[in-house]
Amino acid sequence: MLFLSFFFVFFMLIAGSSSSTTHTASEEGENLPEAVLRWKDKVTKEATKNEIYEAVPYLLGIIMAESGGNSEKYPDIMQCSESQGKPPNSIKNPNESIEVGVKYFADMWKEHRDYDVLNIVQAYNFGGGFLSHSGKSYSLDNAIQFSKTQAGGKTVTYTNPIAISLGYDYRYAYGNMFYAQIVKQYITSTSNNNSQGNSTIVKAALKELDEGTHDGGTKYWQWYGFNGRVEWCAIFVSYNAEKAGVKMERFAYCPTGIENFKAKNQWLGKGSLPKSGNIIFFDWDGDSVSDHVGIVEKVENEVIFTIEGNSGDKIAKLNYEKNSPYIIGYGIP
Incomplete structure (x- = not known):
């Protein structure tokens, strides 16, 4: 968002002091202090409600950059x-700040799903107008040029360690052209979260795959209570969720599963990156009605690996590109 000049000073103090220690990305988030992590549940709740669950690490990084999570001193912890x-600082309640900040981020995210997320992060600082100039791929040079143009070439001294490491001791006097880089240092890795077998439902499904079933899914539809064969992809998901102790309503009809997840604000829209153990819904014929479902095993390089029942009447491991036109979205059990 566009900062007023006196807020530039505030941001320099916050971003400068919070970046004075070298931080490395980790799977568990040790690079974020407890002052920020205490807001994780609230951020997750709002991100899920706004259908950008996978943006939680970036939102926590924004809180770190904006206020260090110090709501006692800066109640508007997302500076939104x-x-x-x-x-600036009109919001006096940190929970309200998160609600407003996450929605603001989500609106840009969902309108530009094919953009690099770092462009969305930078736009949180510059304002949404930046996305009309950034292009889809993030570039520090684009951020610098945008800031330079908006500032009319005026610069201010800036000694944040991130800027220094990039060869700068100044920034242009419009927003912070290093904002995405500053937030990026606080992003926790999701590689472990999406690795094989980290989810109990994935472990259960892999066990079923190893044991093999080639009898039309009899084991599963009989378990559900049907007396004769039915399409059993959703039943396979329900079976493994129950065996794994995952809290999720049973469903045998894919649209019902989607309704269940959406009713609980546990839905992730298409174009998003899911996590291991999420439930992936498909629409093969493009009529906006889901006709197949599976379990996300892992995600690697924006490729989604799945375990699916009733794929050719068997259990199969398959994979899809993140932006596959057949993916409707994901349930988050």
């Missing part, structure tokens, strides 16, 4: 008052 057309 200006996104509502208000003066």
